[in-house]
């Protein structure tokens with residue numbers, strides 16, 4: 001091979017290596033996926049609400065963990081309040097951890113760790 005074509009080859013390899021490194025780093029820095037991104041695959045929100053309507057909370061109450069917050073609004077909470085994001089594209093479904101608990105609901109408002117309406121007690 002000519003000296004020049006070897007140099008071109010080296011330059012190309014270097015470009016490939018740094019290119020994929022840059023891509024990998026970009027993937028890592030994108031840690032907090034916005035809810036809009038999750039919903040672009042899993043939405044609309046109503047669909048998830050329906051799919052999880054029979055969920056049983058640790059308190060024993062049956063209710064979808066997916067609610068608007070506050071409940072009389074149309075504000076969708078960030079999915080990462082409860083979920084850890086999964087790899088995209090998803091190759092292995094078993095890597096998706098489903099939350100057992102809903103700390104977001106308890107920390108925010110339901111301080112008795114149940115899902116009763118506030119007016120039951122206050």
Ligand code: HEC
Nearest residue numbers: 033037038041042079080083084085086088090093096098
């Ligand atoms: C590019 C599309 C895509 C995006 C974006 C995405 N997901 Fe997924 N997600 C999938 C696919 C595909 C599955 C496999 C589920 C299936 O087979 O029904 C899955 C599975 C899940 C599951 C398990 C569902 C089940 O039936 O057990 C949860 C929970 C989940 N995703 C949450 C999230 C959250 C939270 C986000 C945002 C942080 C997110 N996903 C972003 C495509 C996506």
Ligand code: HEC
Nearest residue numbers: 035038042051052055065077078079081082098099102104
């Ligand atoms: C308050 C906590 C909480 C928030 C916020 C939340 N989730 Fe969930 N999600 C849960 C819990 C708990 C389950 C498990 C339900 C079950 O096991 O049946 C679940 C299950 C799911 C599933 C699986 C549904 C199925 O068919 O089994 C998907 C998909 C999902 N969530 C997507 C999302 C997306 C997208 C968002 C953001 C728009 C989101 N979740 C926000 C608590 C939450």
Ligand code: HEC
Nearest residue numbers: 105108109110111112113114115116117118119120121122
């Ligand atoms: C199962 C009964 C029960 C429910 C449901 C309940 N609370 Fe309470 N709440 C209590 C009790 C008991 C206290 C006093 C003891 C304490 O601070 O934990 C209290 C105290 C409070 C306080 C005062 C805390 C302080 O430090 O002074 C606030 C604010 C409050 N609750 C808000 C709410 C809101 C908002 C909801 C609905 C999301 C709610 N509570 C639902 C029983 C309840």
